């Protein structure tokens with residue numbers, strides 16, 4: 001199969017969809033890989049490294065989209081990329097369609113086969129292609145939040161860990177999954193006081209067994225959220241209902257309960273965000289203020305630490321990329337229900353139920369759409 005890796009074009013997105021080591025594996029399986037000129041240069045993945053791995057460098061994204069049978073990317077296709085996708089072509093990347101009607105319409109129109117990293121599953125009920133970036137974003141959320149708490153950034157001027165004689169900050173984490181546990185670990189490491197809320201009692205039990213009295217676990221109700229907001233200095237939004245738009249768990253009115261200059265980091269923004277006042281921001285302009293509360297809502301946080309993230313992402317995506325290339329989309333998808341769960345759009349049909357429901361499309365089960 002001819003596999004194409006274009007340069008990412010989202011704001012300050014320096015990740016690339018495949019490392020040179022990943023390219024080498026695909027080539028060893030008998031496939032051809034084309035990579036856009038300087039696609040990974042800014043994170044030290046030079047053309048030379050890709051060529052040594054057996055890939056070929058091409059000048060433009062247009063050439064990659066025109067020639068490749070499978071496109072491997074990181075972020076959802078931007079409008080200009082959607083226009084270049086075509087019928088029968090495999091798109092393997094993050095999509096986050098539920099909050100993004102325009103992209104969804106673009107993919108439907110293209111006729112391509114679009115597999116979303118974030119809805120591929122595993123045997124343990126996890127999301128193995130989302131997990132590495134959730135680890136990154138969870139860890140980053142605390143450093144981003146700590147920075148936003150600095151007075152010069154508009155924050156309340158509180159240091160997460162406090163100092164001897166001055167109490168530490170309170171960090172509230174809503175959603176105790178992969179983002180949540182990584183955020184909690186970083187916050188604990190900085191000596192902050194951590195409260196973590198989730199709807200899954202099993203998950204709360206697991207967190208309690210792991211961290212004991214170093215964290216407080218709370219079952220996530222509107223009451224518990226309201227009560228915890230009153231003393232939180234930093235709130236991390238880390239909930240997920242796979243494939244669906246994020247539930248709004250903090251309203252604008254509830255911001256008035258918070259201390260002025262407190263910070264909300266909405267990691268769930270890529271699924272539309274879990275705070276009513278969230279709107280997606282970029283690494284260039286990451287924060288804004290609503291009613292005295294600082295909001296950080298960057299939808300591609302791992303792009304900020306693009307080198308670490310690129311290696312972590314390829315580690316997870318490569319095995320499925322090899323299956324797709326070896327077998328073709330239809331056989332690879334039908335052979336593996338976990339990969340099949342990643343199929344969101346095929347030949348103009350929406351094959352992921354939550355996306356169809358949230359955006360008003362007819363849902364066609366993936367196996368049926370593939371015929």
Ligand SMILES: NC(=O)C1=CN([C@@H]2O[C@H](COP(=O)(O)OP(=O)(O)OC[C@H]3O[C@@H](n4cnc5c(N)ncnc54)[C@H](O)[C@@H]3O)[C@@H](O)[C@H]2O)C=CC1
Pocket residue numbers: 118127130131133134135137174175176177178179180197198199200203220238239240241246247249266267268269270271298299300301302
């Ligand atoms: N902004 C960014 O750059 C990035 C965003 N993300 C996003 O972060 C979000 C979280 O991802 P993961 O941690 O991997 O998901 P996960 O599935 O591991 O964890 C989500 C947790 O939310 C919990 N939850 C669901 N409804 C809840 C509620 N009402 N109250 C409290 N908890 C609730 C679930 O029980 C689960 O434990 C996703 O939207 C993901 O796409 C992930 C990576 C990067």
Ligand SMILES: CC(=O)C(=O)O
Pocket residue numbers: 075094130133134270299300301302303
């Ligand atoms: C998961 C995601 O949206 C990202 O890594 O940018």
Ligand SMILES: [Mg+2]
Pocket residue numbers: 076096270299
């Ligand atoms: Mg997005």
